[in-house]
Amino acid sequence: MTPYKPPRxxxxxxxxxxxxxxxxxxxxERDRYRCQVCGNIFPKNMLAPHHVKTVGAxxxxxxxxxxxxxxxxxxxxxKGVTMIPAISKQKYKSRIPTRQQWVExxxxxxxxxxxxxxxxxxxxxxxxLRERLGI
Numbered sequence: 001m002t003p004y005k006p007p008r009x010x011x012x013x014x015x016x017x018x019x020x021x022x023x024x025x026x027x028x029e030r031d032r033y034r035c036q037v038c039g040n041i042f043p044k045n046m047l048a049p050h051h052v053k054t055v056g057a058x059x060x061x062x063x064x065x066x067x068x069x070x071x072x073x074x075x076x077x078x079k080g081v082t083m084i085p086a087i088s089k090q091k092y093k094s095r096i097p098t099r100q101q102w103v104e105x106x107x108x109x110x111x112x113x114x115x116x117x118x119x120x121x122x123x124x125x126x127x128x129l130r131e132r133l134g135i
Contacts, residue, residue: 013061020061024049026127027066037073037082048074052084101133 013020027049034041036050049066053059067084069077076082108129116122 012055023061023063023066026063028068030063031068034068035070035073036067037069037077037084040070042070046070050074050077050084105129105133 013023025044028044028047031047032041033044033047035047047068048071050069051059051061052065052067055061059065073082077084109126112122112125112129116125
């Protein structure tokens with residue numbers, strides 16, 4: 001099945017927002033606090049999110065387009081000294097949801113939003129849904 005990309009509205013999140021902070025935390029947890037370039041484990045304050053497909057090239061601020069890199073490798077990536085390993089690029093390309101996953105996510109998301117009593121409950125259920133679907 002070919003990957004399905006949602007309608008082309010670029011996801012852009014303000015860097016200091018609570019949504020961005022939660023997204024960065026999810027990316028770091030997904031990567032198990034390991035730099036995806038050098039492979040070393042770092043504390044969360046030493047890791048930075050890095051776009052696999054740059055924003056300038058049309059990349060999104062979405063979980064599937066972000067990887068965790070240490071501050072040292074992040075500097076080297078932006079200076080052109082090093083590159084993202086092909087394994088990391090392929091690993092996160094495969095996280096783009098299929099059309100079936102996206103349709104199921106949207107359907108269940110609307111049900112969760114209708115039935116949740118608090119924002120925290122809704123966030124928790126949506127996180128569980130994303131984990132279950134691999135989005």
